[in-house]
Amino acid sequence: MIIHPFLLFLHITGVAVWVGGMFFAYVCLRPEAASQLEPAPRLRLWRGVLARFFSWVWVAVAAVLASGLALILRLGFAAAPLYQHLMLLMGLVMIAIYVYVFFVPYAALGKAVAAENWKAGGAALGRIRQLVGTNLTLGFLTIAMGTLGRWLG
DSSP states (O other): OHHHHHHHHHHHHHHHHHEEEEEEEEIHHEEEEHHHHHHHHHHHHHHHHHHHHHHHHHHHHHHHHHHHHHHHHOOOOOTTTTHHHHHHHHHHHHHHHHHHHHHHHHHHHHHHHHHTTTTHHHHHHHHHHHHHHHHHHHHHHHHHHHHHHHHOO
């Protein structure tokens, strides 16, 4: 029985890092950086911040996915309640969005900053912002499903 609390710990810690990091970046850092920094230093800042954050997100994604699957497998997919299946589905969508962000607009941001192409960097950062907003919304919905789901259905 000790495995269940450990899996929950891994799961919640991964969610805290990933969703909490998106909340901080989107709600706190983004507006302040936009109001105080010109494009060149702002885009350099974001490239550095995202490099650090994304290193942690890969670990968080692995922890959330592995622990979530292990928790469902302990019950069996057929016996798992609907809200857990919905959490898994939303988590997989979030992972797909993150992988896309990392390999497409974040890669474009890095290339644009290296080339000092601030217009292209701004476009890439704008796309990242949109997708992080989507993932942040999905993250909050997934947290709601995980905490309230058993009482909703």
